[in-house]
Amino acid sequence: MAPSLSIYHLVILLSALASVSLSEFVLPLTHSLSKTQFTSTHHLLKSTTTRSAARFRHRHRQQQVSLPLSPGSDYTLSFSLGGSASSPVSLYLDTGSDLVWLPCHPFECILCENKQEKPAPPLNISSTATKVSCKSPACSAAHSSLPTSDLCAIAKCPLDSIETSDCKSFSCPPFYYAYGDGSLVARLYKDSLSMPVSSQKSLVLHNFTFGCAHTTLGEPIGVAGFGRGLLSFPAQLASLSPHLGNRFSYCLVSHSFDSDRTRLPSPLILGRYEDKEKRVNSEEAEFVYTDMLDNPKHPYFYSVGLEGISVGKRNIPAPGFLRRVDGQGYGGMVVDSGTTFTMLPASLYEKVVAEFDRRLGRVHERASQIEEKTGLSPCYYFDQVVKGNVPTAELHFVGSNSSVALPRKNYFYDFLDAGDGKAKKRNVGCLMLMNGGDEEELSGGPGATLGNYQQQGFEVVYDLEKGKVGFARRQCASLWESLNKN
Numbered sequence: 001m002a003p004s005l006s007i008y009h010l011v012i013l014l015s016a017l018a019s020v021s022l023s024e025f026v027l028p029l030t031h032s033l034s035k036t037q038f039t040s041t042h043h044l045l046k047s048t049t050t051r052s053a054a055r056f057r058h059r060h061r062q063q064q065v066s067l068p069l070s071p072g073s074d075y076t077l078s079f080s081l082g083g084s085a086s087s088p089v090s091l092y093l094d095t096g097s098d099l100v101w102l103p104c105h106p107f108e109c110i111l112c113e114n115k116q117e118k119p120a121p122p123l124n125i126s127s128t129a130t131k132v133s134c135k136s137p138a139c140s141a142a143h144s145s146l147p148t149s150d151l152c153a154i155a156k157c158p159l160d161s162i163e164t165s166d167c168k169s170f171s172c173p174p175f176y177y178a179y180g181d182g183s184l185v186a187r188l189y190k191d192s193l194s195m196p197v198s199s200q201k202s203l204v205l206h207n208f209t210f211g212c213a214h215t216t217l218g219e220p221i222g223v224a225g226f227g228r229g230l231l232s233f234p235a236q237l238a239s240l241s242p243h244l245g246n247r248f249s250y251c252l253v254s255h256s257f258d259s260d261r262t263r264l265p266s267p268l269i270l271g272r273y274e275d276k277e278k279r280v281n282s283e284e285a286e287f288v289y290t291d292m293l294d295n296p297k298h299p300y301f302y303s304v305g306l307e308g309i310s311v312g313k314r315n316i317p318a319p320g321f322l323r324r325v326d327g328q329g330y331g332g333m334v335v336d337s338g339t340t341f342t343m344l345p346a347s348l349y350e351k352v353v354a355e356f357d358r359r360l361g362r363v364h365e366r367a368s369q370i371e372e373k374t375g376l377s378p379c380y381y382f383d384q385v386v387k388g389n390v391p392t393a394e395l396h397f398v399g400s401n402s403s404v405a406l407p408r409k410n411y412f413y414d415f416l417d418a419g420d421g422k423a424k425k426r427n428v429g430c431l432m433l434m435n436g437g438d439e440e441e442l443s444g445g446p447g448a449t450l451g452n453y454q455q456q457g458f459e460v461v462y463d464l465e466k467g468k469v470g471f472a473r474r475q476c477a478s479l480w481e482s483l484n485k486n
Helices: 041-058 137-142 148-154 159-163 233-240 346-360 368-374 476-483
Strands: 011-013 024-029 076-081 089-094 100-110 175-179 182-196 202-217 223-225 247-251 266-270 288-293 306-311 314-317 333-335 342-344 379-382 393-397 403-406 412-417 426-431 433-435 448-450 458-463 468-473
Touching: 024 076, 024 476, 089 100, 137 148, 137 182, 148 159, 202 233, 247 476, 266 476, 306 346, 314 346, 342 346, 346 426, 346 433, 368 379, 368 426
Parallel strands: 089 223, 100 202, 333 448, 342 433
Antiparallel strands: 011 024, 024 266, 076 089, 076 182, 100 223, 175 182, 182 202, 247 266, 247 458, 288 468, 306 314, 306 393, 342 448, 379 426, 393 403, 412 426, 458 468
16 A cells, blocks of 8 residues: 555545535545556466455454555545544455454564565554453454353453353453455544534544454555444444434545556445435436345354356356255355456356357467466456456346446556566466365355455445445545535
């Protein structure tokens, strides 16, 4: 994350009735690429594919939440803790976890060399912050719902206090989170969270619970968990203002792995209602909805059912476990803002690849060396700029009229390859979907993940009251400007 991402103003939209209550709240999501961090497009793509795979496969090995690690391909938001005088902190937006945590002073990040250009300084705990009690439901949530008696014992609460349930003066023990190639240990605190709405006013959430990490492995930046859980940002916001916390959406401006592009923030919209969906532009596409699936093993996931994928005119049915989640938490597709590329089970992925290869492999040379360098497959050389011979792709979610046609740039990335610097530059195109493994490897976890690269150019809405996820094509940069005109 570049230093320029540290400070962004937050914009609030007041209701049409000029009420004192907030009907809608808009925050900027930002992202950046580092030219000094990545030496080439190959380097950036290989790093991103490796981290996407590590995050996805980790979910099938442990029950702790996994955290985003792909620099240059993740989206961040900023706010302040502990009063208006504190500096803003920038955290990854992650719908695949349910905790807000950040690095706290003193802070040690092991194996974090070359993670980013200049990490933001760790937060100094405010004098207004208080430790969360081991008796708190938040403490149980952070420790995978351990009973209060166990937590009090871990916190070395005396036996007589445990028997009388009088452990309020003992703080919640440190908790451990693991992810693809790292981990962290943190403690729970409560403090005021501040989001400025003007130079004179701020929206303040009192007693906001967050994790404070003093030691991490491979993770120098914190995470704003937006998943389905007691400690997530939406859940805590909903406890103060249900109409803001029970529905949120974001619209991701394309990053396209291009560090030279000038970009506007991606809008994160809290509390937007259906009767306002067409307010910005009556010609905009309507949302396509599919139901959320409950996952008993990973309750914080936004899981949905996938019926199949169309490549051109050919419909490829998804295996049955992608349409539902069983009692062991196996199956479904997770909609995840913290994973870059979509991960598919091998049986479906191979059929999709075969159809692309049938359409493109007949007329274009396979770019095997590019596949090895980037981790993407299949890749092809093109004599000219990649044009209309790339087949269309469409996701078919469970439910009537629940199909989402992807723009080509969301699933097929083309770039100019310089090779070793001696050969002639060549145009290359690669499929931006990844193999998540066979059914045995996926057992006990999600069957697939819908990554943020495939979500670009859509407003993705999470309706927690109705239990639905929706998608609608948008010009996200224009949406940001339109929402902020008022």
